[in-house]
Amino acid sequence: MLRLDKFLANMKVGSRSQVHEIIKAGQVTVNGKVCRSAKQKVKEDAEVLVNGQAVIYQQYHYFLLNKPAGVLSATEDSRQKTVLDLLKDQDRYQKIAPVGRLDKDTTGLLLLTNDGQLAHQLLAPEYHVPKTYYALLAGVADEETAKAIAAGLTLKDGTELKPGQLKILRQDKDHEQSEIEITITEGKYHQVKRMFASQGMKVLKLKRLSMGPLTLPADLAPGSYRPLTEEELVALKQVAL
Known part of the structure; x- marks a missing residue:
């Protein structure tokens, strides 16, 4: 179970302070009841609505990026642009990171995820991906x-x-x-x-x-990204078994 404020912040409803204001204003319902306590524990499968709009909790996120040249395969850098800088604000989930690295001048397919276990398995030599x-x-x-x-x-x-x-x-x-x-x-x-x-x-x-089973889409422009499809995710997890 998660605190309501963390549930909403993790799903990019807003910053932690913004989420607190939304909750205090009575704009959030949990399983049909208005909740004004940011500390309330909620299950990941709870029915949470913000101003009537459903917020579905998703623990892990997976993006397929067409990395352009000149961008670092890193989560942060004080001087140079990283692949995370290519993500929209609402997609910069906590702990999201590139799976492996491509050199700065190398382009093409790069997987971004906050699923640390899957990332480890995809990179582990014994899986021969x-x-x-x-x-x-x-x-x-x-x-x-x-x-x-x-x-x-x-x-x-x-x-x-x-x-x-x-x-x-x-x-x-x-x-x-x-x-x-x-x-x-x-x-x-x-x-x-x-x-x-x-x-x-x-x-x-x-x-x-x-x-592995992921192929760079011909219509995905350099610097662009998209979520993995359900079929791609299932296939990816199969190679890491």
Whole structure:
């Protein structure tokens, strides 16, 4: 059970002080009765109305964001814009955070949630949640590159990487560039960039296309986000079992 003021504040009805004023004014009913006590305990499934409008309590929230370049995958930063700054005020729920991180210059799919347990499971190595990226490379990736990645790489600093899958989309030998898709099941620091650096190539652009069952929608503009659908959430929880 929750205090009524916390129930309403968590659901972004208003700030804690605003919620207190609403309650004092008699604008809130709980299970059909006016409640003027902010301290009253209410169940999460209680029928709570504010000025006749139902407030449905939802403990966890899940958003799929198309992260633009130049934004940090962090909850706060005193100098730079973070992914939470892209959320509307009413969607900035307590403890909401990105699941994992994309580098500042990396774009694409990023999950935001306040479901800490699910976030942990999606990032835990033992769950092997696949993540697919598109990359533009300085250098020509070929079948030898694909074989090396499929075998699992050992980086110069001794870091061992699990096998990945490389799909070559385009080779431009005249300009020494290539476009690829790569699928990995880990999320080590700068992993994709370091993988290709070990093969003598540089990542010029990097975009995450998918994470587990989640795929970046073609119509979701950079900087935009939307809630997960029920089907997406069910599928996501299945991979974390």
